[in-house]
Amino acid sequence: MTSQIRTRFAPSPTGFLHVGGIRTALFAYLVAKQANGSFILRIEDTDKNREVEGSADHIKECLKTLGIEWDEGLDAGGDFGPYIQSQRLEIYKGWAQKLIDAGRAYADPYAPEEVQAFREEAQTNKQAFLYRNHRPENPPVWDGTMPLRFKSDPKPYEWHDEVMGNLHSGPEVIDDFILIKSDGYPTYNFAHIVDDSEMQVSHVIRGQEFISSQPNYLNLYEALGLEHPVFATMPHILNEEGNKKLGKRDGAKDVLDYVRDGYLPETLLSFIATLGWNDGSEQEIFTKKELIAKFSLDRVQKSGARFDEKRLLWMNGQFIRRLSVEELEKHIEPFWPEAALSADEDYRRRVLVLVQERLKTFADLPVLSSYFFVEPEPDYSLIEGNKQLKKLSSAEIKNLLSNTLQTLETTEWNAQAIQVSLNKLLESTGQKPGILFSLIRIVTTWAPFSPQLNETLELLGQRKTLERLKQAIS
RNA sequence: GGCCCUAUCGUCUAACGGUUAGGACACCAGGUUCUCAUCCUGGCAAUCCGGGUUCGAUUCCCGGUAGGGUCACCA
Numbered sequence: 001m002t003s004q005i006r007t008r009f010a011p012s013p014t015g016f017l018h019v020g021g022i023r024t025a026l027f028a029y030l031v032a033k034q035a036n037g038s039f040i041l042r043i044e045d046t047d048k049n050r051e052v053e054g055s056a057d058h059i060k061e062c063l064k065t066l067g068i069e070w071d072e073g074l075d076a077g078g079d080f081g082p083y084i085q086s087q088r089l090e091i092y093k094g095w096a097q098k099l100i101d102a103g104r105a106y107a108d109p110y111a112p113e114e115v116q117a118f119r120e121e122a123q124t125n126k127q128a129f130l131y132r133n134h135r136p137e138n139p140p141v142w143d144g145t146m147p148l149r150f151k152s153d154p155k156p157y158e159w160h161d162e163v164m165g166n167l168h169s170g171p172e173v174i175d176d177f178i179l180i181k182s183d184g185y186p187t188y189n190f191a192h193i194v195d196d197s198e199m200q201v202s203h204v205i206r207g208q209e210f211i212s213s214q215p216n217y218l219n220l221y222e223a224l225g226l227e228h229p230v231f232a233t234m235p236h237i238l239n240e241e242g243n244k245k246l247g248k249r250d251g252a253k254d255v256l257d258y259v260r261d262g263y264l265p266e267t268l269l270s271f272i273a274t275l276g277w278n279d280g281s282e283q284e285i286f287t288k289k290e291l292i293a294k295f296s297l298d299r300v301q302k303s304g305a306r307f308d309e310k311r312l313l314w315m316n317g318q319f320i321r322r323l324s325v326e327e328l329e330k331h332i333e334p335f336w337p338e339a340a341l342s343a344d345e346d347y348r349r350r351v352l353v354l355v356q357e358r359l360k361t362f363a364d365l366p367v368l369s370s371y372f373f374v375e376p377e378p379d380y381s382l383i384e385g386n387k388q389l390k391k392l393s394s395a396e397i398k399n400l401l402s403n404t405l406q407t408l409e410t411t412e413w414n415a416q417a418i419q420v421s422l423n424k425l426l427e428s429t430g431q432k433p434g435i436l437f438s439l440i441r442i443v444t445t446w447a448p449f450s451p452q453l454n455e456t457l458e459l460l461g462q463r464k465t466l467e468r469l470k471q472a473i474s
Numbered sequence: 475g476g477c478c479c480u481a482u483c484g485u486c487u488a489a490c491g492g493u494u495a496g497g498a499c500a501c502c503a504g505g506u507u508c509u510c511a512u513c514c515u516g517g518c519a520a521u522c523c524g525g526g527u528u529c530g531a532u533u534c535c536c537g538g539u540a541g542g543g544u545c546a547c548c549a
Binding site for chain 1: 475476477478479480481485486487488489496497498499500507508509510511512513541542543544545546547548549
Protein backbone atom coordinates (compact mmCIF):
# COMPACT_ATOMS: atom_id res chain seq x y z
CA MET A 1 0.00 0.00 0.00
CA THR A 2 1.58 3.19 -1.14
CA SER A 3 0.67 6.48 0.37
CA GLN A 4 0.90 8.72 -2.61
CA ILE A 5 1.27 12.44 -2.12
CA ARG A 6 -1.74 14.17 -3.63
CA THR A 7 -2.24 17.90 -3.33
CA ARG A 8 -4.81 20.17 -4.84
CA PHE A 9 -5.48 23.73 -5.72
CA ALA A 10 -9.17 24.48 -5.40
CA PRO A 11 -9.96 28.06 -6.32
CA SER A 12 -13.43 29.45 -6.64
CA PRO A 13 -14.12 31.09 -9.99
CA THR A 14 -14.79 34.53 -8.62
CA GLY A 15 -12.25 36.66 -10.42
CA PHE A 16 -8.61 36.82 -11.23
CA LEU A 17 -5.79 35.03 -9.52
CA HIS A 18 -3.39 37.21 -7.59
CA VAL A 19 -0.01 36.37 -6.15
CA GLY A 20 -1.42 35.00 -2.92
CA GLY A 21 -3.52 32.44 -4.73
CA ILE A 22 -0.73 31.58 -7.06
CA ARG A 23 1.62 31.00 -4.18
CA THR A 24 -0.75 28.56 -2.55
CA ALA A 25 -1.06 26.78 -5.88
CA LEU A 26 2.69 26.78 -6.38
CA PHE A 27 3.47 25.33 -2.97
CA ALA A 28 0.86 22.62 -3.38
CA TYR A 29 2.34 21.87 -6.78
CA LEU A 30 5.87 21.70 -5.40
CA VAL A 31 4.89 19.39 -2.56
CA ALA A 32 3.32 16.99 -5.05
CA LYS A 33 6.05 17.15 -7.66
CA GLN A 34 8.95 16.64 -5.31
CA ALA A 35 7.37 13.44 -4.06
CA ASN A 36 6.39 12.25 -7.51
CA GLY A 37 2.80 12.72 -6.49
CA SER A 38 -0.17 14.32 -8.18
CA PHE A 39 -1.30 17.89 -8.28
CA ILE A 40 -5.04 18.28 -8.74
CA LEU A 41 -7.00 21.26 -9.99
CA ARG A 42 -10.54 21.47 -8.72
CA ILE A 43 -13.05 24.27 -9.12
CA GLU A 44 -15.16 25.25 -6.13
CA ASP A 45 -18.15 26.91 -7.70
CA THR A 46 -20.72 26.50 -5.00
CA ASP A 47 -21.61 30.15 -4.77
CA LYS A 48 -23.41 31.05 -7.92
CA ASN A 49 -23.85 34.65 -6.81
CA ARG A 50 -20.19 35.38 -6.71
CA GLU A 51 -19.24 33.45 -9.77
CA VAL A 52 -17.53 35.46 -12.48
CA GLU A 53 -17.87 34.38 -16.07
CA GLY A 54 -14.64 33.11 -17.53
CA SER A 55 -12.65 32.95 -14.31
CA ALA A 56 -12.04 29.24 -14.51
CA ASP A 57 -10.42 29.66 -17.91
CA HIS A 58 -8.45 32.52 -16.59
CA ILE A 59 -7.20 30.54 -13.62
CA LYS A 60 -6.13 27.75 -15.93
CA GLU A 61 -4.28 30.20 -18.12
CA CYS A 62 -2.45 31.69 -15.16
CA LEU A 63 -1.30 28.32 -13.95
CA LYS A 64 -0.22 27.24 -17.41
CA THR A 65 1.64 30.45 -18.04
CA LEU A 66 3.63 30.00 -14.86
CA GLY A 67 4.29 26.38 -15.62
CA ILE A 68 2.25 25.08 -12.72
CA GLU A 69 0.78 22.11 -14.49
CA TRP A 70 -1.83 19.85 -12.97
CA ASP A 71 -1.88 16.11 -13.40
CA GLU A 72 -5.50 15.66 -12.56
CA GLY A 73 -8.69 17.64 -12.58
CA LEU A 74 -9.95 20.21 -15.00
CA ASP A 75 -9.10 19.24 -18.58
CA ALA A 76 -6.65 16.66 -17.31
CA GLY A 77 -9.13 13.99 -16.32
CA GLY A 78 -8.58 11.55 -13.47
CA ASP A 79 -10.32 8.79 -11.60
CA PHE A 80 -12.06 10.98 -9.07
CA GLY A 81 -14.10 13.35 -11.17
CA PRO A 82 -16.02 15.38 -11.79
CA TYR A 83 -13.61 18.06 -10.60
CA ILE A 84 -16.14 20.85 -10.63
CA GLN A 85 -18.15 21.02 -7.44
CA SER A 86 -21.40 22.09 -9.08
CA GLN A 87 -21.34 18.75 -10.89
CA ARG A 88 -20.96 16.80 -7.66
CA LEU A 89 -24.20 17.77 -5.94
CA GLU A 90 -25.44 14.20 -5.67
CA ILE A 91 -22.22 13.18 -3.95
CA TYR A 92 -22.66 15.83 -1.28
CA LYS A 93 -26.27 14.87 -0.78
CA GLY A 94 -25.18 11.29 -0.22
CA TRP A 95 -22.76 12.28 2.50
CA ALA A 96 -25.28 14.67 3.98
CA GLN A 97 -27.82 11.86 4.23
CA LYS A 98 -25.31 9.79 6.17
CA LEU A 99 -25.00 12.60 8.68
CA ILE A 100 -28.78 12.97 8.92
CA ASP A 101 -29.17 9.25 9.46
CA ALA A 102 -26.55 9.36 12.18
CA GLY A 103 -28.32 12.24 13.86
CA ARG A 104 -25.43 14.57 13.05
CA ALA A 105 -27.25 16.96 10.76
CA TYR A 106 -30.52 18.78 11.00
CA ALA A 107 -32.68 21.28 9.19
CA ASP A 108 -32.29 24.92 10.16
CA PRO A 109 -35.86 26.18 10.72
CA TYR A 110 -35.04 29.83 11.30
CA ALA A 111 -35.61 32.58 8.82
CA PRO A 112 -32.41 34.41 7.86
CA GLU A 113 -33.60 37.46 9.80
CA GLU A 114 -33.98 35.41 12.94
CA VAL A 115 -30.45 34.11 12.70
CA GLN A 116 -29.29 37.62 12.02
CA ALA A 117 -31.00 38.74 15.22
CA PHE A 118 -29.14 36.06 17.18
CA ARG A 119 -25.95 37.24 15.62
CA GLU A 120 -26.54 40.83 16.56
CA GLU A 121 -27.45 39.83 20.06
CA ALA A 122 -24.11 38.06 20.40
CA GLN A 123 -22.37 41.09 19.04
CA THR A 124 -24.11 43.34 21.53
CA ASN A 125 -22.95 41.07 24.32
CA LYS A 126 -19.46 41.23 22.84
CA GLN A 127 -19.41 37.54 22.25
CA ALA A 128 -18.63 35.38 19.31
CA PHE A 129 -21.76 34.18 17.58
CA LEU A 130 -22.61 30.52 18.02
CA TYR A 131 -25.59 29.11 16.21
CA ARG A 132 -25.64 26.07 18.44
CA ASN A 133 -26.74 28.24 21.34
CA HIS A 134 -30.03 28.41 19.46
CA ARG A 135 -30.05 24.85 18.24
CA PRO A 136 -33.78 23.95 17.77
CA GLU A 137 -35.06 21.18 20.00
CA ASN A 138 -37.29 19.53 17.44
CA PRO A 139 -36.04 20.49 14.02
CA PRO A 140 -38.30 19.68 11.10
CA VAL A 141 -37.46 17.00 8.60
CA TRP A 142 -35.02 18.41 6.09
CA ASP A 143 -36.77 18.83 2.76
CA GLY A 144 -34.03 20.70 0.96
CA THR A 145 -35.66 24.09 1.17
CA MET A 146 -33.94 24.95 4.42
CA PRO A 147 -30.24 24.99 5.17
CA LEU A 148 -28.87 21.74 6.53
CA ARG A 149 -26.70 22.22 9.56
CA PHE A 150 -24.02 20.10 11.12
CA LYS A 151 -24.82 18.96 14.64
CA SER A 152 -21.45 19.57 16.15
CA ASP A 153 -19.85 17.94 19.13
CA PRO A 154 -17.89 20.76 20.78
CA LYS A 155 -14.58 19.75 22.29
CA PRO A 156 -11.01 21.02 22.42
CA TYR A 157 -8.55 20.07 19.72
CA GLU A 158 -4.84 19.91 19.19
CA TRP A 159 -3.50 19.35 15.75
CA HIS A 160 -0.38 19.70 13.72
CA ASP A 161 0.13 22.06 10.87
CA GLU A 162 3.17 21.61 8.63
CA VAL A 163 3.80 25.32 8.53
CA MET A 164 2.37 26.65 11.77
CA GLY A 165 3.44 23.82 14.02
CA ASN A 166 1.20 22.57 16.80
CA LEU A 167 -2.08 24.39 17.12
CA HIS A 168 -4.89 24.12 19.60
CA SER A 169 -8.35 25.40 20.29
CA GLY A 170 -11.13 25.15 22.84
CA PRO A 171 -14.67 23.86 22.40
CA GLU A 172 -16.05 27.38 22.16
CA VAL A 173 -15.05 27.67 18.51
CA ILE A 174 -16.97 24.62 17.39
CA ASP A 175 -20.36 25.41 15.92
CA ASP A 176 -23.24 24.04 13.90
CA PHE A 177 -22.19 25.38 10.55
CA ILE A 178 -24.20 24.98 7.38
CA LEU A 179 -23.49 21.93 5.26
CA ILE A 180 -25.96 22.52 2.48
CA LYS A 181 -27.48 25.86 1.65
CA SER A 182 -31.12 26.38 0.90
CA ASP A 183 -30.28 26.60 -2.79
CA GLY A 184 -29.08 23.02 -2.70
CA TYR A 185 -25.40 23.80 -3.04
CA PRO A 186 -23.01 22.68 -0.32
CA THR A 187 -20.88 25.17 1.54
CA TYR A 188 -17.12 25.17 1.15
CA ASN A 189 -16.91 23.87 4.70
CA PHE A 190 -18.69 20.69 3.74
CA ALA A 191 -17.82 20.23 0.09
CA HIS A 192 -14.07 20.50 0.39
CA ILE A 193 -13.95 17.85 3.08
CA VAL A 194 -16.01 15.45 1.03
CA ASP A 195 -13.98 16.12 -2.08
CA ASP A 196 -10.59 15.94 -0.46
CA SER A 197 -11.56 12.63 1.01
CA GLU A 198 -13.04 11.19 -2.15
CA MET A 199 -10.14 12.46 -4.23
CA GLN A 200 -7.68 11.04 -1.71
CA VAL A 201 -5.93 14.32 -1.17
CA SER A 202 -3.03 13.79 1.21
CA HIS A 203 -2.06 17.41 1.91
CA VAL A 204 -4.43 20.31 2.26
CA ILE A 205 -2.49 23.49 1.63
CA ARG A 206 -4.42 26.71 1.93
CA GLY A 207 -4.45 30.25 3.23
CA GLN A 208 -4.46 31.47 6.78
CA GLU A 209 -8.09 32.52 6.68
CA PHE A 210 -9.11 28.90 7.25
CA ILE A 211 -7.11 28.33 10.38
CA SER A 212 -9.90 29.35 12.69
CA SER A 213 -12.37 26.97 11.11
CA GLN A 214 -9.96 24.08 11.30
CA PRO A 215 -11.45 22.77 14.58
CA ASN A 216 -14.85 22.68 12.93
CA TYR A 217 -13.43 20.66 10.09
CA LEU A 218 -11.80 18.29 12.53
CA ASN A 219 -15.15 17.83 14.18
CA LEU A 220 -16.80 17.08 10.85
CA TYR A 221 -14.08 14.61 9.84
CA GLU A 222 -14.89 12.72 13.02
CA ALA A 223 -18.62 12.74 12.41
CA LEU A 224 -18.01 11.52 8.90
CA GLY A 225 -15.67 8.81 10.14
CA LEU A 226 -12.86 10.12 7.96
CA GLU A 227 -9.14 10.41 8.53
CA HIS A 228 -8.02 13.95 7.99
CA PRO A 229 -5.20 14.82 5.61
CA VAL A 230 -2.01 16.66 6.48
CA PHE A 231 -2.66 20.37 6.93
CA ALA A 232 -0.43 23.22 5.89
CA THR A 233 -1.47 26.81 6.36
CA MET A 234 0.10 29.54 4.31
CA PRO A 235 0.50 32.99 5.80
CA HIS A 236 -0.93 35.80 3.76
CA ILE A 237 0.95 37.95 1.37
CA LEU A 238 0.51 41.52 2.50
CA ASN A 239 0.15 44.66 0.49
CA GLU A 240 3.02 47.12 0.11
CA GLU A 241 2.04 48.91 3.30
CA GLY A 242 2.13 45.62 5.11
CA ASN A 243 -1.07 46.15 7.02
CA LYS A 244 -3.44 43.74 5.38
CA LYS A 245 -3.65 40.82 3.10
CA LEU A 246 -3.17 41.51 -0.52
CA GLY A 247 -6.42 42.00 -2.32
CA LYS A 248 -7.88 43.63 -5.38
CA ARG A 249 -8.50 46.84 -3.54
CA ASP A 250 -4.83 47.33 -2.88
CA GLY A 251 -4.20 47.20 -6.57
CA ALA A 252 -3.20 43.57 -6.39
CA LYS A 253 -2.46 42.67 -9.90
CA ASP A 254 -3.46 39.70 -11.87
CA VAL A 255 -0.45 37.46 -12.36
CA LEU A 256 -0.92 37.67 -16.08
CA ASP A 257 -0.65 41.44 -15.84
CA TYR A 258 2.93 41.02 -14.72
CA VAL A 259 3.63 38.91 -17.77
CA ARG A 260 2.00 41.55 -19.94
CA ASP A 261 4.17 44.17 -18.26
CA GLY A 262 7.29 42.35 -19.31
CA TYR A 263 8.03 40.02 -16.44
CA LEU A 264 9.18 36.48 -17.05
CA PRO A 265 7.03 33.66 -15.69
CA GLU A 266 10.22 32.21 -14.23
CA THR A 267 10.77 35.42 -12.29
CA LEU A 268 7.29 35.33 -10.88
CA LEU A 269 7.74 31.74 -9.82
CA SER A 270 11.02 32.37 -8.07
CA PHE A 271 9.81 35.59 -6.51
CA ILE A 272 6.58 34.16 -5.20
CA ALA A 273 8.30 31.09 -3.84
CA THR A 274 10.86 33.14 -1.94
CA LEU A 275 8.17 35.31 -0.43
CA GLY A 276 8.04 33.50 2.85
CA TRP A 277 10.24 30.61 1.97
CA ASN A 278 13.97 29.99 1.62
CA ASP A 279 16.08 26.90 1.61
CA GLY A 280 18.34 28.02 4.45
CA SER A 281 21.21 28.87 2.15
CA GLU A 282 22.01 32.27 0.74
CA GLN A 283 20.57 31.46 -2.65
CA GLU A 284 18.20 34.21 -3.78
CA ILE A 285 17.00 32.94 -7.11
CA PHE A 286 15.53 29.56 -7.90
CA THR A 287 14.50 27.82 -11.08
CA LYS A 288 11.39 25.67 -11.05
CA LYS A 289 13.55 22.58 -11.04
CA GLU A 290 15.45 23.82 -8.01
CA LEU A 291 12.22 24.68 -6.24
CA ILE A 292 10.87 21.20 -6.78
CA ALA A 293 14.07 19.74 -5.40
CA LYS A 294 14.52 22.06 -2.45
CA PHE A 295 11.09 23.17 -1.29
CA SER A 296 9.85 22.13 2.09
CA LEU A 297 6.76 23.20 3.99
CA ASP A 298 8.55 23.38 7.32
CA ARG A 299 10.75 26.17 6.04
CA VAL A 300 7.79 28.34 5.11
CA GLN A 301 7.64 31.49 7.21
CA LYS A 302 4.80 31.69 9.72
CA SER A 303 4.27 35.39 9.36
CA GLY A 304 2.94 37.27 6.38
CA ALA A 305 5.29 38.76 3.85
CA ARG A 306 5.00 41.99 1.96
CA PHE A 307 5.01 42.10 -1.75
CA ASP A 308 8.04 44.14 -2.72
CA GLU A 309 7.95 45.22 -6.35
CA LYS A 310 11.50 46.52 -6.21
CA ARG A 311 12.81 43.11 -5.45
CA LEU A 312 10.66 41.64 -8.18
CA LEU A 313 12.11 44.11 -10.65
CA TRP A 314 15.65 43.26 -9.62
CA MET A 315 14.95 39.58 -9.90
CA ASN A 316 13.47 39.97 -13.35
CA GLY A 317 16.65 41.68 -14.51
CA GLN A 318 18.61 38.76 -13.15
CA PHE A 319 16.49 36.28 -15.04
CA ILE A 320 16.61 38.30 -18.26
CA ARG A 321 20.39 38.34 -18.15
CA ARG A 322 20.47 34.56 -17.89
CA LEU A 323 18.43 34.16 -21.06
CA SER A 324 19.99 32.93 -24.27
CA VAL A 325 19.41 35.15 -27.29
CA GLU A 326 16.93 32.66 -28.66
CA GLU A 327 14.92 32.61 -25.43
CA LEU A 328 15.10 36.36 -25.18
CA GLU A 329 13.84 36.75 -28.73
CA LYS A 330 10.92 34.48 -28.03
CA HIS A 331 9.82 36.28 -24.88
CA ILE A 332 10.37 39.79 -26.14
CA GLU A 333 8.46 39.36 -29.36
CA PRO A 334 5.39 41.39 -28.30
CA PHE A 335 7.49 44.25 -26.97
CA TRP A 336 9.30 45.43 -30.08
CA PRO A 337 8.57 49.02 -31.00
CA GLU A 338 6.45 49.47 -34.10
CA ALA A 339 9.34 50.49 -36.29
CA ALA A 340 11.34 47.40 -35.43
CA LEU A 341 8.81 45.04 -36.88
CA SER A 342 9.88 45.70 -40.45
CA ALA A 343 13.56 45.56 -39.59
CA ASP A 344 15.88 42.77 -40.49
CA GLU A 345 15.70 39.85 -38.10
CA ASP A 346 19.44 39.58 -37.71
CA TYR A 347 19.68 43.28 -37.01
CA ARG A 348 17.05 43.01 -34.34
CA ARG A 349 18.90 40.17 -32.77
CA ARG A 350 22.06 42.26 -32.55
CA VAL A 351 20.13 45.09 -30.93
CA LEU A 352 18.83 42.61 -28.43
CA VAL A 353 22.28 41.38 -27.52
CA LEU A 354 23.37 44.93 -26.97
CA VAL A 355 20.50 45.96 -24.72
CA GLN A 356 19.98 42.69 -22.88
CA GLU A 357 21.89 43.64 -19.75
CA ARG A 358 20.01 46.91 -19.55
CA LEU A 359 16.55 45.39 -19.49
CA LYS A 360 14.71 45.12 -16.20
CA THR A 361 11.47 44.18 -17.88
CA PHE A 362 10.75 43.55 -21.54
CA ALA A 363 8.69 46.72 -21.53
CA ASP A 364 11.98 48.64 -21.32
CA LEU A 365 12.83 47.60 -24.86
CA PRO A 366 11.32 50.47 -26.86
CA VAL A 367 13.10 53.19 -24.89
CA LEU A 368 16.33 51.27 -25.09
CA SER A 369 16.24 50.50 -28.77
CA SER A 370 14.07 52.88 -30.77
CA TYR A 371 16.95 54.93 -32.21
CA PHE A 372 18.23 51.83 -33.94
CA PHE A 373 15.06 51.70 -35.98
CA VAL A 374 13.81 55.23 -36.46
CA GLU A 375 15.47 58.60 -36.86
CA PRO A 376 15.40 60.11 -33.40
CA GLU A 377 14.10 63.58 -32.80
CA PRO A 378 16.99 65.84 -31.72
CA ASP A 379 16.61 66.80 -28.10
CA TYR A 380 19.03 69.60 -27.26
CA SER A 381 18.15 69.50 -23.62
CA LEU A 382 20.36 66.45 -23.46
CA ILE A 383 23.32 68.69 -24.27
CA GLU A 384 22.19 71.66 -22.24
CA GLY A 385 21.45 69.46 -19.29
CA ASN A 386 24.89 67.87 -19.39
CA LYS A 387 27.22 69.39 -16.83
CA GLN A 388 30.30 69.30 -19.06
CA LEU A 389 28.74 69.81 -22.46
CA LYS A 390 26.80 72.92 -21.59
CA LYS A 391 30.08 74.76 -21.08
CA LEU A 392 30.98 74.36 -24.75
CA SER A 393 30.02 76.96 -27.33
CA SER A 394 28.08 75.78 -30.33
CA ALA A 395 31.12 76.50 -32.48
CA GLU A 396 33.22 74.24 -30.33
CA ILE A 397 30.60 71.54 -30.55
CA LYS A 398 30.43 71.78 -34.32
CA ASN A 399 34.16 71.66 -34.49
CA LEU A 400 34.34 68.49 -32.44
CA LEU A 401 31.63 66.87 -34.50
CA SER A 402 33.35 67.80 -37.76
CA ASN A 403 36.52 66.15 -36.58
CA THR A 404 34.55 63.10 -35.61
CA LEU A 405 32.81 63.01 -38.94
CA GLN A 406 36.09 63.19 -40.81
CA THR A 407 37.67 60.43 -38.78
CA LEU A 408 34.70 58.10 -38.92
CA GLU A 409 34.30 58.55 -42.66
CA THR A 410 37.53 56.69 -43.16
CA THR A 411 37.12 54.19 -40.35
CA GLU A 412 36.66 50.53 -41.04
CA TRP A 413 33.23 49.71 -39.59
CA ASN A 414 33.68 47.34 -36.73
CA ALA A 415 33.57 47.95 -33.01
CA GLN A 416 37.27 47.56 -32.52
CA ALA A 417 38.30 49.90 -35.32
CA ILE A 418 35.71 52.42 -34.21
CA GLN A 419 37.17 52.38 -30.75
CA VAL A 420 40.65 52.98 -32.16
CA SER A 421 39.34 55.95 -34.10
CA LEU A 422 37.53 57.31 -31.08
CA ASN A 423 40.69 57.06 -29.06
CA LYS A 424 42.60 58.94 -31.75
CA LEU A 425 39.98 61.64 -31.66
CA LEU A 426 40.48 61.93 -27.94
CA GLU A 427 44.14 62.61 -28.58
CA SER A 428 43.77 64.97 -31.51
CA THR A 429 41.08 67.07 -29.92
CA GLY A 430 42.58 66.97 -26.46
CA GLN A 431 39.14 66.33 -25.01
CA LYS A 432 38.17 64.06 -22.19
CA PRO A 433 35.96 61.06 -22.95
CA GLY A 434 33.36 62.62 -20.68
CA ILE A 435 32.95 65.39 -23.21
CA LEU A 436 33.70 63.91 -26.59
CA PHE A 437 32.06 60.55 -26.16
CA SER A 438 29.01 62.00 -24.50
CA LEU A 439 28.57 64.42 -27.33
CA ILE A 440 28.86 61.78 -30.02
CA ARG A 441 26.59 59.47 -28.12
CA ILE A 442 23.92 62.11 -27.78
CA VAL A 443 23.85 63.33 -31.37
CA THR A 444 23.82 59.81 -32.79
CA THR A 445 21.10 58.46 -30.51
CA TRP A 446 19.34 61.45 -28.95
CA ALA A 447 18.55 59.10 -26.12
CA PRO A 448 19.19 59.65 -22.42
CA PHE A 449 21.24 56.47 -22.36
CA SER A 450 22.54 53.85 -24.70
CA PRO A 451 24.99 50.96 -24.80
CA GLN A 452 28.72 51.46 -25.11
CA LEU A 453 29.50 54.02 -27.80
CA ASN A 454 31.63 51.99 -30.20
CA GLU A 455 29.15 49.11 -30.22
CA THR A 456 26.22 51.42 -30.62
CA LEU A 457 27.83 53.07 -33.64
CA GLU A 458 28.84 49.75 -35.13
CA LEU A 459 25.30 48.49 -35.02
CA LEU A 460 23.83 51.78 -36.14
CA GLY A 461 25.98 51.45 -39.24
CA GLN A 462 28.40 53.86 -40.83
CA ARG A 463 25.86 55.48 -43.11
CA LYS A 464 23.42 56.38 -40.37
CA THR A 465 26.16 57.43 -38.00
CA LEU A 466 27.61 59.85 -40.52
CA GLU A 467 24.17 61.13 -41.46
CA ARG A 468 23.29 61.89 -37.89
CA LEU A 469 26.62 63.60 -37.31
CA LYS A 470 26.10 65.76 -40.39
CA GLN A 471 22.64 66.67 -39.31
CA ALA A 472 23.92 67.74 -35.92
CA ILE A 473 26.57 69.96 -37.53
CA SER A 474 24.21 71.73 -39.88
C1' G B 475 -15.45 41.94 22.19
C1' G B 476 -14.40 36.08 22.11
C1' C B 477 -11.02 32.69 19.91
C1' C B 478 -6.55 31.69 17.05
C1' C B 479 -1.88 33.00 14.79
C1' U B 480 2.43 36.06 14.31
C1' A B 481 6.76 39.45 15.80
C1' U B 482 15.21 39.91 13.45
C1' C B 483 17.81 45.95 9.31
C1' G B 484 12.78 50.28 5.52
C1' U B 485 11.62 45.25 2.76
C1' C B 486 12.46 39.59 1.99
C1' U B 487 15.08 36.65 5.25
C1' A B 488 19.62 33.42 7.94
C1' A B 489 21.18 32.12 12.71
C1' C B 490 16.95 24.96 15.60
C1' G B 491 21.20 28.49 23.85
C1' G B 492 27.41 30.59 22.86
C1' U B 493 28.12 34.53 15.91
C1' U B 494 31.72 41.14 15.76
C1' A B 495 23.44 38.86 14.66
C1' G B 496 24.88 36.68 8.18
C1' G B 497 22.83 37.36 3.06
C1' A B 498 19.62 39.80 -0.60
C1' C B 499 16.45 44.09 -2.30
C1' A B 500 16.33 49.34 -1.66
C1' C B 501 19.38 53.50 -0.44
C1' C B 502 24.40 56.15 -0.21
C1' A B 503 29.75 56.52 -1.78
C1' G B 504 33.74 54.87 -4.99
C1' G B 505 35.71 51.93 -9.30
C1' U B 506 34.96 49.75 -14.52
C1' U B 507 38.81 55.60 -20.45
C1' C B 508 30.88 58.64 -22.11
C1' U B 509 25.39 58.18 -20.42
C1' C B 510 22.07 54.39 -18.47
C1' A B 511 22.34 49.45 -16.97
C1' U B 512 25.44 45.47 -15.58
C1' C B 513 29.60 44.10 -12.68
C1' C B 514 33.09 44.96 -8.43
C1' U B 515 34.33 47.41 -3.62
C1' G B 516 32.74 49.88 0.64
C1' G B 517 28.85 52.16 3.80
C1' C B 518 24.05 52.83 6.42
C1' A B 519 20.64 49.71 8.90
C1' A B 520 17.49 44.93 13.00
C1' U B 521 16.52 40.88 17.42
C1' C B 522 8.88 45.08 19.86
C1' C B 523 8.83 45.92 25.51
C1' G B 524 9.12 43.79 30.52
C1' G B 525 9.94 39.75 33.50
C1' G B 526 11.77 34.91 34.30
C1' U B 527 14.82 29.85 33.18
C1' U B 528 20.17 29.46 32.26
C1' C B 529 27.08 30.27 33.30
C1' G B 530 24.93 32.37 28.76
C1' A B 531 19.27 34.13 25.42
C1' U B 532 17.22 36.45 18.73
C1' U B 533 16.43 31.37 20.19
C1' C B 534 12.88 28.36 25.85
C1' C B 535 8.62 30.11 29.43
C1' C B 536 5.15 33.99 31.22
C1' G B 537 2.97 38.86 30.76
C1' G B 538 2.33 43.18 28.00
C1' U B 539 2.29 45.78 23.21
C1' A B 540 1.62 45.74 18.06
C1' G B 541 -0.04 43.40 13.59
C1' G B 542 -3.00 39.74 11.12
C1' G B 543 -7.00 36.11 10.73
C1' U B 544 -11.86 34.54 12.16
C1' C B 545 -16.74 34.80 14.52
C1' A B 546 -21.59 34.27 6.48
C1' C B 547 -27.00 30.21 3.36
C1' C B 548 -18.19 33.48 0.83
C1' A B 549 -14.56 30.65 -0.14
